[in-house]
Amino acid sequence: MNRHEYPNIDFTDFALDLDLSRRDLLKTLGGGIFIFFCLGDRAPLEAQQNSLPSDFNAFLRIGADGRVTCYTGKIEMGQGNLMGLAQLLAEEVDVRLESVDVVAGDTLLCPWDGGTWGSTSTRGFGPPLRAAGAEARMVLLELAAERLRVPQGRLIAQDGVIFDSQQPDQRVTYGELAQGQPIARHAKQKPALKSPSEFKVINTPHLRRDGLEKVTGKAVYAGDVRLPGMLYARILRPPAHGAKLKNVDTSAAEKVEGVTVVRDGDFVAVLHPNWDQADAALAKVVAEFDPSPSTLDDQTIFDYLVAHGGSGRIVAQGGAFGPSRTPLTVVEHTYFDGYKAHAPLETHTALAQVEGNKVTVWVGTQTPFPARDEIAQTLGFAANNVRVITPFVGGGFGGKGSVNTQAVEAARLSRATGKPVQVCWSREEEFFFDAFRPAAVVKIKAALGKDGRVASWDYSVYAAGDRGAAHFYDIPNHRTTSFDAAVHPFATGPWRAPGNSTNCFARESHIDLLAAHAKMDPIEFRLRHLKDQRAIGVLKAAAEKFGWQPAPAPSGRGLGVAVGTDVGAWVAEIAEVEVDPRTGHVQVKRVVCAQDMGLVVNPQGATLQMEGCITMGLGYTLSEDIHFQNGMILDRSLDAYELPGFAAVPQIETVLLDRRDQPMNGGGEPAIILVGAVVANAIYDATGTRLFQLPMTPERVRQAIAALG
């Protein structure tokens, strides 16, 4: 089945095969109506890619108070998915949006989930949740028919009340139906999902659900959880990746009042009831490390990645590469991208409390269930004796999905000390242990015919991965190869729209070069090579919003355009920049973004994500770059590693295409993929200078302009 389609839920009743912990959970939660929905072989994509647990039934609950609770393994890290999920559920169950609660990221209460990444909250978890909501409504109608002794066909459900259409005073509320013993069941008939014409809640804009908590300081993050007797741990770290501990002397730290030192092989931690005093005591630990075996740095890394890329994988191909009968202009370039940090403002943080053979861990993570399994494995505990609770997460961007080390460290230290232990990484640790967005190289060789059409396209990407690598233009002879065997000198991992920003930077820069060679307007050139109606749709929408006046680049106006696709959505952006040739400073003045993400559940939330993507994208585009040498990360502060600040932010205008009859696509990532490309193309349009490496720092821009003469 196409993963973007709604799942065809099987509504036949079946015996509930729940494992013990889930049956206990029903007891814990008390009365209400529990609706089970089988993910099974119709699971969202992440579930299909992982081994399924024995009990993967999810559920929602209708309480005796009439409130509807959604239990989701997804987490809230700023992306606003809690509102979108609540909207989906309110719509299908037919209750007011305010009556829906969402419990997220608690491995005891919530159904298994692979993690909050890949923009899967809505497009992955949303369809089964909608189906479960529709089923809940049907179950309520069945129960109401029994209660009111009225044929079900005569009943109408609305805002949490069911009434007889012939005798409206014959009514019963959801809360009344849910009172008493837990009722766990499936519907007997197959309910239909609401159609777009019936939507009252879906596709309407709503403010964030967590605004009030977050402006008052009441929102709880992992570091804000307090337990009696808890200790804060600071951990001894190597100066470089691959550096091994030779010897360590903790005696001075041990003399500090209130300090506990834990040593387990190379793992040395200093604990104290205050974080800052644990930190001060850690500074008294004297340690000697062998140097890192790595001799790479941020200059030599690119040759290394190409040399170690492996034999390559063909991602897409068509036609053939052979001698041409007509003269062609060959355009060949290599594009470079450096390592990027996730740099969430909340560093990796966890609080663990081991009690006997059980442990509870509060952790800022995008992957509570994998974190649970990692903790269980390290401690030798059964997975169901590990409970991971995910409070609000202070930014993730992919960086809190693959790295849960701090949770494992906290659990180890809680077991060692017998006390609750919080591990809150310093900013230096956050940079050092980040799983960076990988540095990458893209080589493109393309040929342009005299007719102004691209005749061939040979694309090789090293180390970025193949997301967004395959082009979508109408080019008869083409080949896309991904060389992804690269061994990096430190951890790399998914960074918002992994690989796609690098691939879009290379592809859309190169398309722009070809358009310039053809002396054609860059939008017109793209439209001539596009067949996909959604790509054409977003490009035209962006051009219209911007008020695009066609002209070949470089026009001197400083305008750039790009189009791309990610997580099922299509996106087009147009940027206007001003370049100071003397300093090389690039000021992005205006960005227009048009997005087709299918059905938009919360247009307000989607807009926030587009704005966030564009703003965050300015960082990888203009300033963010990890410098390193011999295993040492040289940028380890928010002073050295420059995030986009207020002064960098342009006027941002967004357009969401109305595609409410289409499946829901991702929205948390698409708009970031084009920022590098549109700015590179706009710099070219302004100056006639093409930048081939991200980030386009003032120094690089200045040098490129100077080289042009």
Place this chain on the structure above:
Amino acid sequence: MAETIAFTLNDKPVSVTTDGQRPLLWVLRTDFGLTGTKFGCGQADCGTCTVLVDNKAVRSCVYPVRNARGRQVRTIEGLAANGELHPLQKAFVEHDALQCGFCTPGMILAAYSLLLKNPQPTREEIIQGMSRNLCRCGAHTRIIDAIQSAAAAMMGGKV
């Protein structure tokens, strides 16, 4: 060395006996349990730890607690008065001027300090005044809008 430091915290007199060199941030977060003030870097680079000392925004992660002696300290928990949100808090909610929310307390207090100095800042002045507070989610344009809107709402003399 432990010393006793008395100051006013969110309009209430408090005192703490501790090493006076400890950062105010951690004294607030641990000794007083006021966790709305966030640790983001410990190096005064990001602004998530911003609090008000005598109505001036300071980076509490590098501010020794002994410097607070006898002063008025205000954290995000002490901004709403009599259960009523401050206009800046209201504006941040109404403009969706946040995502993950981790920078939000610091942003609001930095903006509070800015508006005290300059009650009707231009857009450029807001950008300038907020430039040392970082947001990774990219809520910047909405934060600017929220501050402008709060400034307008506060024209009635309500601070």
